[in-house]
Amino acid sequence: MAISDPIVSELANPFALSDGEGYMWLKGNVHTHTTNSDGRVEPQDRLDQYVAKGYDFLCLTDHYTITRVDSVRPPDDFVLVQGAELHPESPFGGREYHLVCLGIDEDMDSEAMSPQDVMDRVNGQGGSAWLGHPHFCAVNVLRDVMPLTGLAGIEVFNTATRCAGRGEAAVHWDDWMDQAKRLIPAIGNDDAHGREAENHDTYQAWTMVRVKERTVEAVMGALRAGASYVTTGPTIDDLALEWIEDSGEATGHFRAMVKCSAALRVLAITNYIGANYDEQGETFEQCTMALRATNQWVRFEILSADGTKAWSNPLDLNALRRT
Ligand SMILES: [Zn+2]
Ligand SMILES: [Zn+2]
Structure with missing residues (x-):
């Protein structure tokens, strides 16, 4: 059958990666705030709390600034990704971006940079930039996303922005794939700002990744490749x-x-x-x-x-x- 307008796929099917080959599922959250920005929990406490809840990986993504992984002490087999949430202004008429940037080492003044420059710097460091909670940000895919190259994927669900009524971005995801004509992977996160006792934006959305090793490289690679799924409960x-x-x-x-x-x-x-x-x-x-x-x-x-x-x-x- 002829396909007139084929899509491009470089994504993995995590369910085709077998236990027998050494693959396992890890549970994680790669969008979290601490007192280094507007979160209400100290970095070490935030890490300890996610560890205690059975998570395997975490990224402390404070606004504008990298919370260094060597400033906290994770357990030996815990995967702590270093990152930040960066906010370049939109030159296209939309609101400022919320880019969840993983695997970066170099701080940058993202507010003074174009979104494309931020993503180029993130990718140049071997990191990946994800489109954070686009429904909350009133992102218009054609206006705000299609002019950019190098985004790793989309945050399809975000607990904190559900508190503001706009937690899910599945239609943005489908729209982006339709327009880009390629398959795009998703992540899902708490975006935790509050204390766990408040029970607003902690431990309610996470991403499962299919990996062979408990390493930053394996987790980041699985997220990029789509060897993962997002959930607020079901397996x-x-x-x-x-x-x-x-x-x-x-x-x-x-x-x-x-x-x-x-x-x-x-x-x-x-x-x-x-x-x-x-x-x-x-x-x-x-x-x-x-x-x-x-x-x-x-x-x-x-x-x-x-x-x-x-x-x-x-x-x-x-x-x-x-x-
Ligand atoms: Zn945000
Ligand atoms: Zn955030």
Whole structure:
């Protein structure tokens, strides 16, 4: 089948990376504030609290300034990424950017720089810059994102900005992929500012990464490659896709299988018309869905009965059809 306008995918499917090859899931949060900016918890306490909650990796991303990893003491096997949240002004008419910058060592005066210069400096240091909470920032993808090159991906969910009513940015994500014609990975974070006792913006959204090693390089690489998923509660246990060649004159279709924790609904979001699976109010832990032959990519959202949700990264369907 001819695809008139193919998308570009360089993303991994984390569910194809097996335990037998040494892969494991790590839980982390890469957007967190401390008293080094407007957070209300000291860096060491913030780290200790996330460690105590069972997280495997964390990044303290204070506004404008890098909170140095050597200024705190993580446990031996904990992965502490060094980063900052940087805020260049928009030259395109939008609000200032919130760029979650991971793996950087050099402080910069981001307010005085263009967003492209900030990203070039971040990427030049081997880091990655992520578009933070774009719904909260009223980002217009065509105006504010498409002129830039070098963004690693999008923060699809952010707990702190949910407190302000705009926590989820899934439509921005789909819009960006439609316009860029490439698959883009997502992260999800607390963006914690408050104290944990306040229970507003701590331990409610995290990213799971599929890695072989507990290292900064492995975690950053998995995030960039999309070997990950985002969740506020549900686990995704398996995603499998296959091309089904129909008999007769039908064109064929894709079959998607999802295994997850107890779900009330699974959505298959594609480049155009996707699918929904539910069991009329009953929960389930596995489902199979049919996707149209014209679909180019698919990502899944798993909705739980308690209102929590998980977002898979997009998976390429074109490659599957060609095999
Ligand atoms: Zn922000
Ligand atoms: Zn923030």
